[in-house]
Amino acid sequence: MFSKACEYGIKAAIFIATKSYEDKRVSPKEIAEKINSPQAFTAKILQSLVRNDIVSSVKGAYGGFEIQKDRISQVKLAQIVKAIDGDSIYIGCGLGLEKCDENHPCPAHDKFKIVRDELQNMLENTTLEELALNIKSGSAFLKT
Amino acid sequence: MFSKACEYGIKAAIFIATKSYEDKRVSPKEIAEKINSPQAFTAKILQSLVRNDIVSSVKGAYGGFEIQKDRISQVKLAQIVKAIDGDSIYIGCGLGLEKCDENHPCPAHDKFKIVRDELQNMLENTTLEELALNIKSGSAFLKT
DNA sequence: TATAAATAGGATAAATTTATCCGAAATAAA
DNA sequence: TTTATTTCGGATAAATTTATCCTATTTATA
Numbered sequence: 526m527f528s529k530a531c532e533y534g535i536k537a538a539i540f541i542a543t544k545s546y547e548d549k550r551v552s553p554k555e556i557a558e559k560i561n562s563p564q565a566f567t568a569k570i571l572q573s574l575v576r577n578d579i580v581s582s583v584k585g586a587y588g589g590f591e592i593q594k595d596r597i598s599q600v601k602l603a604q605i606v607k608a609i610d611g612d613s614i615y616i617g618c619g620l621g622l623e624k625c626d627e628n629h630p631c632p633a634h635d636k637f638k639i640v641r642d643e644l645q646n647m648l649e650n651t652t653l654e655e656l657a658l659n660i661k662s663g664s665a666f667l668k669t
Numbered sequence: 670m671f672s673k674a675c676e677y678g679i680k681a682a683i684f685i686a687t688k689s690y691e692d693k694r695v696s697p698k699e700i701a702e703k704i705n706s707p708q709a710f711t712a713k714i715l716q717s718l719v720r721n722d723i724v725s726s727v728k729g730a731y732g733g734f735e736i737q738k739d740r741i742s743q744v745k746l747a748q749i750v751k752a753i754d755g756d757s758i759y760i761g762c763g764l765g766l767e768k769c770d771e772n773h774p775c776p777a778h779d780k781f782k783i784v785r786d787e788l789q790n791m792l793e794n795t796t797l798e799e800l801a802l803n804i805k806s807g808s809a810f811l812k813t
Numbered sequence: 814t815a816t817a818a819a820t821a822g823g824a825t826a827a828a829t830t831t832a833t834c835c836g837a838a839a840t841a842a843a
Numbered sequence: 844t845t846t847a848t849t850t851c852g853g854a855t856a857a858a859t860t861t862a863t864c865c866t867a868t869t870t871a872t873a
Contacts, residue, residue, distance in 0.1 A: 526670065526758055529831065532765040539776055552849075566832050572851065585840025586848040602777070614670055621676040624813045632683055632800040632809040633746070636791050644784045656776040665776040669768045673861065696819075710862050716821065729870025730818040814873100821868070831858070838851070843844100 531609040534570045536560040536667050538605055541580050541590050542597045542657035550589030561668035570609065577608035597657060603648035615645040675753040678714045679800075680704040680811050682749055685724050685734050686741045686801035694733030705812035714753065721752035741801060747792035759789040 618625030619637035762769030763781035
């Protein structure tokens with residue numbers, strides 16, 4: 526459904542959020558360990574989250590990644606997905622037609638539309654806060 | 670959402686179905702032209718559709734690909750997707766956890782479940798017949 | 814039986830995604 | 844101001860997906 530990069534990005538953002546509630550910054554090393562991802566690759570993905578203002582970074586000693594506490598509830602899953610994979614997953618055609626809309630639909634357009642709309646709706650209405658709280662409460666996990 | 674191979678496979682199956690209604694067999698060349706896909710790659714995908722009993726092939730002169738008319742309404746989109754991409758798209762975890770279920774969920778498990786179930790339901794209840802009829806009636810298209 | 818027309822399938826190449834490595838730049842603290 | 848620590852960013856490698864090429868095999872018809 527999403528690329529590996531996007532999966533890592535979402536999990537990284539969730540982990541950073543949980544730590545930010547405790548006013549702690551985290552390193553790519555710690556993030557990669559906690560979400561079970563390759564460290565250097567994760568660091569690259571973190572950079573695109575920073576460029577897209579989803580997380581913020583502090584360079585130098587005692588630096589690391591963090592999210593302002595009051596922003597955690599504002600960040601939507603859709604923003605993270607869009608920053609890493611783009612929005613073709615819920616905008617583009619399910620059969621890959623370059624142009625696919627009501628006037629020139631692919632044969633499965635209406636069928637896909639229901640699913641895509643459901644996905645888009647979910648991504649736009651799910652906040653980092655909800656997901657991070659699932660981790661903090663111990664009712665969900667970032668790795669197996 | 671699906672791989673290129675899967676998109677080509679779905680479109681190829683739909684095109685073969687429309688021709689099979691007219692008792693005509695089609696070649697990879699004609700298929701690739703009509704669905705706007707690379708011919709040799711499409712031929713490979715057709716082979717996996719054949720191996721999975723989704724379409725049938727007749728070798729030699731006057732051969733080609735076809736689907737028995739009475740099977741067109743029996744083939745579900747889910748079968749094609751499973752044959753080419755596997756079923757991880759609606760079975761696997763949205764965040765890539767190896768093990769993700771009610772007892773050990775990822776933080777977005779419930780959110781994803783709704784979308785995945787909707788997708789699975791759509792794929793299992795959409796037949797090749799419906800899709801092919803959209804093409805035959807001229808109300809949908811296989812390329813731009 | 815010979816021939817032409819098709820699919821089948823292996824080998825390989827190109828493109829994209831995933832992943833690693835290393836040095837530059839920034840920053841807090843001694 | 845020096846040092847240790849940390850993110851940033853470019854270069855490169857590995858793996859996977861997408862795509863091409865060529866030959867073998869099959870089969871209907873002349």
